[in-house]
Amino acid sequence: MLKTMTLELDPDLLKQARFSNEPHWLKALRENAWKQINSLEMPIFAKINYHAWPLLDFVSHPVFNVTIPESVWSESNGYQFASLGQLVVKTELSEELTAKGVILCDMGTAIHQYGDLVHDFLFHQAVQIDENRLTAVSAALMNGGTFLYVPKNVEIDDPINLLQIQDSRQPGNFVNHTLIVAGENSQFQVLQRSSTLGDEPNAAHIMVEIVAQSGSRVKFSALDSLGQTTHSYINRRGYLEKDARIDWTVGVLNDGNTIADFDSNLVGSGSHTEMQTVAISTDRQTQGIDTQVTNYGRHSEGNILQRGILLGRSALVFNGIGKIIKGAHGAKAQQENRVLMLSPKARGDANPILLIDENDVIAGHAASVGRINQDQMYYLMSRGLTKEVAQRLVARGFLGVVLSDIPVPEVRQQMISLIERKLINGQGTE
Amino acid sequence: MATLQIKDLHVSVADEETKKTKEILKGVNLTMNTGETHAIMGPNGTGKSTLSETIMGNPKYLVTQGDIMLDGTSLLGKPVDERARAGLFLAMQYPAEIKGITNLEFMRAAVNATRPDNDPIPIRTFLKELDKNLEILNMSDDMAERYLNEGFSGGEKKRNEILQLMTIKPKFAILDEIDSGLDIDALQVVAKGVNQMASPNFGVLMITHYQRLLNYIHPDQVHVMMGGKIVKTGNASLATELEATGYAGLRDELGLDVDLVDEDVPAGNGGR
Numbered sequence: 001m002l003k004t005m006t007l008e009l010d011p012d013l014l015k016q017a018r019f020s021n022e023p024h025w026l027k028a029l030r031e032n033a034w035k036q037i038n039s040l041e042m043p044i045f046a047k048i049n050y051h052a053w054p055l056l057d058f059v060s061h062p063v064f065n066v067t068i069p070e071s072v073w074s075e076s077n078g079y080q081f082a083s084l085g086q087l088v089v090k091t092e093l094s095e096e097l098t099a100k101g102v103i104l105c106d107m108g109t110a111i112h113q114y115g116d117l118v119h120d121f122l123f124h125q126a127v128q129i130d131e132n133r134l135t136a137v138s139a140a141l142m143n144g145g146t147f148l149y150v151p152k153n154v155e156i157d158d159p160i161n162l163l164q165i166q167d168s169r170q171p172g173n174f175v176n177h178t179l180i181v182a183g184e185n186s187q188f189q190v191l192q193r194s195s196t197l198g199d200e201p202n203a204a205h206i207m208v209e210i211v212a213q214s215g216s217r218v219k220f221s222a223l224d225s226l227g228q229t230t231h232s233y234i235n236r237r238g239y240l241e242k243d244a245r246i247d248w249t250v251g252v253l254n255d256g257n258t259i260a261d262f263d264s265n266l267v268g269s270g271s272h273t274e275m276q277t278v279a280i281s282t283d284r285q286t287q288g289i290d291t292q293v294t295n296y297g298r299h300s301e302g303n304i305l306q307r308g309i310l311l312g313r314s315a316l317v318f319n320g321i322g323k324i325i326k327g328a329h330g331a332k333a334q335q336e337n338r339v340l341m342l343s344p345k346a347r348g349d350a351n352p353i354l355l356i357d358e359n360d361v362i363a364g365h366a367a368s369v370g371r372i373n374q375d376q377m378y379y380l381m382s383r384g385l386t387k388e389v390a391q392r393l394v395a396r397g398f399l400g401v402v403l404s405d406i407p408v409p410e411v412r413q414q415m416i417s418l419i420e421r422k423l424i425n426g427q428g429t430e
Numbered sequence: 431m432a433t434l435q436i437k438d439l440h441v442s443v444a445d446e447e448t449k450k451t452k453e454i455l456k457g458v459n460l461t462m463n464t465g466e467t468h469a470i471m472g473p474n475g476t477g478k479s480t481l482s483e484t485i486m487g488n489p490k491y492l493v494t495q496g497d498i499m500l501d502g503t504s505l506l507g508k509p510v511d512e513r514a515r516a517g518l519f520l521a522m523q524y525p526a527e528i529k530g531i532t533n534l535e536f537m538r539a540a541v542n543a544t545r546p547d548n549d550p551i552p553i554r555t556f557l558k559e560l561d562k563n564l565e566i567l568n569m570s571d572d573m574a575e576r577y578l579n580e581g582f583s584g585g586e587k588k589r590n591e592i593l594q595l596m597t598i599k600p601k602f603a604i605l606d607e608i609d610s611g612l613d614i615d616a617l618q619v620v621a622k623g624v625n626q627m628a629s630p631n632f633g634v635l636m637i638t639h640y641q642r643l644l645n646y647i648h649p650d651q652v653h654v655m656m657g658g659k660i661v662k663t664g665n666a667s668l669a670t671e672l673e674a675t676g677y678a679g680l681r682d683e684l685g686l687d688v689d690l691v692d693e694d695v696p697a698g699n700g701g702r
């Protein structure tokens with residue numbers, strides 16, 4: 001167990017984080033969270049020691065940089081929403097979707113224009129403020145993010161793409177919160193792209209709450225490539241009501257140290273989630289990923305599929321947690337976690353954890369930690385491929401089972417290019 | 431014209447369990463030029479596969495003496511991928527299966543391995559040639575999209591080796607028992623693919639137990655290997671002769687003291 005460290009956070013941080021003219025309820029929410037920070041414990045990530053990471057080294061008096069470089073403008077093409085730190089670069093929702101009642105805006109705008117909606121869902125169903133110290137920090141110090149609301153029965157064909165860039169051109173605090181509400185029987189796809197601009201060693205706190213109401217279907221993809229000097233805590237949580245479904249595809253391709261919590265709460269009967277993760281660790285980086293499915297609802301189903309690759313002296317830990325609550329009759333929980341080490345000095349781990357409190361359920365797990373197959377390498381190299389190219393092919397092949405399942409072709413392509421880049425960079429540091 | 435020369439090659443392998451090394455090749459000499467087709471025949475356990483894997487640069491085989499040279503430059507000390515890019519190709523007896531990598535992307539990567547980074551083969555050129563080769567080898571289009579050798583039958587794997595050979599176009603191809611496990615029809619198809627490659631800039635070294643393969647791919651020279659050495663070299667008729675006398679017959683004719691693995695009676699007239 002992790003003991004609570006005493007922590008002194010400058011009260012100015014709370015003021016700094018505030019959006020302009022915050023409504024009373026949000027001030028109260030922040031203050032409630034702030035008061036609890038010290039008494040709450042840090043979240044537990046099995047086999048990852050992150051105590052010394054500067055996750056809570058916030059800057060009391062950050063300097064705001066309001067220039068948006070050309071690279072960010074051009075990257076924001078193809079995204080409906082883009083932000084750089086606390087700056088909103090663009091919000092661009094088609095008239096058609098606006099007419100259907102779809103809402104897409106930055107959090108600072110949402111709390112004014114759609115205050116009641118945000119109030120109903122923010123830290124209400126998916127994530128609770130007092131789960132641990134970091135959830136409380138996210139609630140107290142949230143200083144940016146996105147709100148997406150898709151009303152009842154609305155179906156959207158094209159994905160909604162969110163680009164959220166951490167601004168590390170100067171010291172600053174990045175506590176980003178994305179709230180997604182899927183109304184009853186709505187259907188849509190979302191891509192969240194997170195990256196870092198600049199190399200100031202700032203922490204990143206990224207939280208996503210998805211509330212999937214009855215019968216809704218959400219395909220959520222995330223591609224994370226935060227910078228090498230960024231220590232990050234990433235928490236993505238789904239709350240699924242009756243017959244709702246969320247398909248997650250997450251690429252954890254950060255260059256800095258990361259702890260990530262990806263959870264789905266299958267609250268409603270017949271709710272279903274597929275949680276697929278690809279992660280690559282390189283150089284001296286450590287990444288720990290806890291993916292949890294909790295079955296509360298009868299006949300709910302949650303499947304976890306994770307694949308990780310390690311290079312250099314890096315570490316990567318997958319903890320897969322399948323939890324079935326008493327009363328979840330007929331629930332299903334399967335998981336498969338596999339890591340492949342391309343370097344003898346890397347440390348990979350895959351731990352399945354099943355916590356089952358009901359009898360008539362189906363649960364299973366598979367896990368493996370392996371090294372690259374030398375016969376495969378020899379075969380590929382015997383056709384002229386260099387060791388590096390052969391390794392990348394084997395790595396890609398290993399991740400293939402997740403990649404081929406990515407529901408949105410553009411995301412798949414983007415994921416593949418990011419993986420290729422990460423592997424090439426990782427090989428460069430060997 | 432290119433030349434592959436093997437001089438007094440001695441090779442040992444280490445037993446994976448006991449870690450003891452054992453000498454398999456005991457002084458092999460062989461010279462071949464592009465434009466020529468050579469066959470190496472010999473009984474089981476005589477070092478034929480060791481020779482082919484050693485030429486290609488399999489790290490499991492340790493060269494203790496002698497040399498392997500391509501156009502006068504020693505290949506010893508060069509890793510397998512460098513040898514491949516220098517123009518060697520080994521059609522393997524047991525190709526690896528790799529899930530998640532398609533045949534297509536693998537072969538493209540292989541072709542691009544010998545091209546400059548900024549000049550990869552245009553995809554249309556590549557696909558056009560691939561279609562042509564698939565047709566020659568009676569392979570269906572979906573072979574390109576299937577994962578590399580994954581779930582392939584024995585015959586499909588052999589054809590896939592030849593498909594790679596035709597795609598990569600090396601200077602020298604070593605075919606390690608390409609005929610094993612093939613029925614006559616498949617053997618003809620494989621031979622058709624290899625014969626298609628015939629050119630003054632391409633040489634073939636076939637390794638086989640049986641004369642049958644040589645009916646389809648005609649050798650200029652036949653070498654017989656026994657006890658880790660080439661014991662006799664001749665033209666195509668040597669293979670026919672062997673078919674009649676067997677390896678034991680040749681051994682006795684040459685007066686060699688060599689055990690034949692698959693033979694009940696040890697060497698030396700009832701032996702040791």
